Amino acid sequence: GNYYLKDDKLLFQCSITDGDYDKTLISFDPVSCDRQNPLECVEALKQVILGFLITEVNPELNLQETPPRFEAYEYFINAKANIANDQVYLDLLNKAIEADSTYFEAKVDRALYYYNAREFRIADSLIGRIVPNSINSTRQINLLNQNKALLNGNNKKAYTYIQQEYNYAPFHLETNSGAMVVTLQYVNKPEKIDSLFNFIPMEKMNLETCTFCKFRYYIQGLALNELKQYNKTQQLLAPVIEQSEDYYLKIPLIAALVRSGNFAKLDDLLNRIHLTADGATLSAASLFAGKECLLKGDTEKASLYFDKVLANESLEIPTVEMASAYYYKKDFDTAVSILEKLLTDDPENHSLLSKLAVSYAKIGNQEKSDDTLRRLEKSRSDYQYGSVDYAYAQFFAATGNKDKALQHLLLSIANGNSYTPNTYQNDPHFKAYHDNQAFKNILTFWH
Structure with missing residues (x-):
């Protein structure tokens, strides 16, 4: 020099x-x-x-036009190592950006942190302030477009952009995991997941220290369930839950056990959760098992698992799980009482408002039901991604108005809602619609 x-x-x-x-x-x-x-x-x-x-x-993973300052890179790498610890992760990302104000990848990851935390307004603001290092930064521009598509609720564009990013770095765990999430939960293409999952060998991965490894197993399990390959889900996740107690890894396994009729192993799993996790986790798992039984058409079994929720709860401390258990057991009088209390602290919770409107309708209080629907309508705002319309769809499905239910389901997915273990084909409210062509079209809306 x-x-x-x-x-x-x-x-x-x-x-x-x-x-x-x-x-x-x-x-x-x-x-x-x-x-x-x-x-x-x-x-x-x-x-x-x-x-x-x-x-x-690893030059193929480098998003920078010019190298970041080493101090900033150190903060960034430490942030990645602490991604499971939200506050530490965010603090280290902020330090990386402070050390190098041109650090593109750190800025994008900070915006994604707020997106995943459902702080969509903050995420949108941060993405809007990020400028590519140059107009020729094709990969940076693609990544910004991907995040803008997510924030705009355009799932098809998000899928297109994540595919392009995946082609840059298919072996990158975070990129691969992101591609799996968007492919399954944003555009509902479970048949595409297996090739993404198998692209990165997992045999030598340490699950205790690899958050993205665990999430890849989770998405793969969900996809196998959508393809009705329940035995494969069990084979995949049974060894995984021996290495990790994270509850979300058990969600696809619970669904697979119910759908394959393996209730002995399901009860063993719930007993294990009872011994190793807190009461809230046990209630969530039992509620999920009950809803899966409803999807299977086994209301008697479902009631047993809802009773497990209620046995684990106290009426003095109302919870969403308790309210939901009474709701699905069709004890609407009790459900109303608990839902009203919960909505005092969370007045714009769309799922609770929908259940409350249904419960009032079921006990014959149409005036209160209509009032609740008006509350739901008034709660509309930006960055909701079809949540209000999804709540309407649940209400109309529960009260026997199929046409309106399907209409609002379509509006919901068109506004950027996602396909999760609890929504659309996995929601007991819509069990009767599984063979309906309009419902099938909603499941392939972004194809």
């Missing part, structure tokens, strides 16, 4: 060359500092050079 004096500033220029072939590998942007403090320039150059060297280890 070289250094120059310009007025009161020192300018340092540096490049890395291959002496054997007289080839310049990279020329770094000049750095400047006060002529009285040349070590500032030396430190700044060191940060840039180290940043380049460390990102060259």
Whole structure:
């Protein structure tokens, strides 16, 4: 490199060359500092050079046009290592951006943190402030477009952009996991998941330290269930839950056990949850098992699992699980009482409002039911992704108005709702519609 004096500033220029072939590998942007403090320039150059060297280890994963400062990269890598700890993860991302204000990937990940935390307005604001390093940064522009599509509720565009990002880095766990999520839960293509999952071998992965590994297992299990391959789900997840107690990994397994009629193993699993997890987790698992029984058409079995929820709860402390158990048991009088209490603290919870409107209708209080629907309508705002219309669809399905239910389901998915273990084909409210062509069209809306 070289250094120059310009007025009161020192300018340092540096490049890395291959002496054997007289080839310049990279020329770094000049750095400047006060002529009285040349070590500032030396430190700044060191940060840039180290940043380049460390990102060259996996150049295909590097989103930067120019290398990040090494200090910023260290914060970023530590953030990734702490992704399961929300506050630590966010703090380290903020430090990475503070250390290098041009750090594109850290900025995108911070916006995604708020998106996943359902702080959509903040996420949208942050994405809107991110500028690609140059107009030729095709991958950066694609990644921004992907996130804008998610925030706009355009699931098809999000799928198109995540496919392009996946083609850049198919072996990258985070990218692969993101592609699996969008493919299954945003556009409902379970048949595409197996190839994504098998692209990265999992045999040597340490599940205890790999959040994205666990999430890939979760999505693969859900996809296998959608394809009615319940034995494969059990074979996949049985060893996984021996290594991790995370409840969400048990959700596809519970569904597979119910759908395959393996209630002995289901009860063993619930007993294990009872011994190893807290009461709230046991209630959530029992409620989910009961809803799966309703989807199977076994109301008697469902009632047994709803009773497990109620046995684990206290009427003095109302919970969503308790209210839902009474609701699905069709004890609507009790459900009304609990739902009203819950809505005092969470007045715009669309799922609770829908259940309350249904419960009032079922006990013959149409005036209260209509009032609740008006509350639901008034709660409409930005970034809801079809949540209000989905709640309407549940209400109309429960009260026997199929046409309106399907109409609102269509509006819901068109506004960016997602296909989860609890929605659409996995929601007991819509069990009777599974063979309905309009319902099938909703399941393939983004195809």
